[in-house]
Amino acid sequence: MSLTQLPVRNETSPLASMRGHHVALRVPDFEVELNWFLEKLDFRLVHQWPYEDQQLAYLAPPTDDAFFIEILGGGKVAPLPRPPYRDLGDSLRRAGQHHFCLHVADLDATLSELQRRGVTIVTEPFVLSVINRRLAFIADPYGNLIELAQIL
Secondary structure, three states, rough: OOOOOOOOOOOOOOOOOOOOEEEEEEOOOOOEEEHHHHOOOOOOOEEEEEEEEEEEEEOOOOOOOOOEEEEEOOOOOOOOOOOOOOOOOOOOOOOOOEHHHHHHHHHHHHHHHHHOOOOEEEEEEEEEEEOOOOEEEEEEEOOOOOEEEEEO
16 A cells, blocks of 8 residues: 555445544644744634633645644643654654644745744654655644655
C-alpha cells in the first residue's frame, strides 16, 4: 500500500459519511493564538463564538475551505502548559495527539518566509522517502507542532 495507490473506498460502510473537518487546540490565551495563525500563517478567521466562559474560533488556511483549526481559549480554569520540545525526537516521548500536517508547494520558500516572520522552526527539512515527502516541523506559541509537507 502506498500514498499514490490508496485502498478502495468503502462506500458501503454504515460510517461512509465521515469526513475530516478540524483539529482543535486548547490554549491559555485565545487572542495570542488567534493572532499567531492570522499573522504568521495567513490563516483566515471563518467563525468566532463564545461557549460558556471560553472563546472559540474556526480558522482556515489561506486557500483551503475544507480544513479548519479550532482554537479554544479562556475559561475559569487555565489549561496545563505543554512542556517545550527541544527537537522532534523529544516530542515523540509523549503519548497523545502529536501534530497536524499542512501541505505546501515549496518547503524551502515557506520556511524562509516563516523564519522571516519569527515562527519557531522545530525541525529543519528532511526527506521521508517511504511517503514521498519532504518534511519540516514548526511550533505555535504554546508548543503545538505543525508538520509542513512537500510532495516530491
